[in-house]
Amino acid sequence: MNTSELLTYCMSKPGAEQSVHSDWKATQIKCDGMLFAMVHDVEGRPAVSLKSTPALADLMREEHKDVFPSEHLNKSHWNTLFLDGSLKDSQIYYLxxxxxxxxxxAK
Incomplete structure (x- = not known):
């Protein structure tokens, strides 16, 4: 999956709005003011940070080498995953x- 495909999918969600977080050099996707995806580069690779339950976050980190705690977000709920890694597109869409x-x- 590439960044463009991911952004298109995120923006297809009802109420999705896109903005840029200049300090983190990231594109944020929010719905009703709540962040649900942050697209950025990590170590020169395309990545996305996504929110989940703590149990799913832990499971994903244990099972996939391309999933790790997000640097700038709550690490118990947010994972960053490489778009060009071992995860299938269908898994990324699910997440x-x-x-x-x-x-x-979360409201």
């Missing part, structure tokens, strides 16, 4: 959907 749902229920 985007889960993050979108988490952001929607």
């Amino acid at each position: 985007v959907d889960a993050s979108y749902q988490q952001a929607g229920t």
Whole structure:
């Protein structure tokens, strides 16, 4: 998956809005003011940070070498994953959907 495909998918979510966080050099995707995806480069590789339950965050880190705690966000809820790594596109789409749902229920 590439950054453009990911951003297109994120922006297809109802209420999705895109902005740039200049300090982190990241594109943030929010719904109703709640962050659900942050697209950025990590070590020169395309990556996305997504929110999940702490249990899913831990499971993903244990099972995938391309998933790790997010640098700038709450590490118990937020993972960063490489878009060009071992995760299948279908897994990334699932995690985007889960993050979108988490952001929607965080109100």
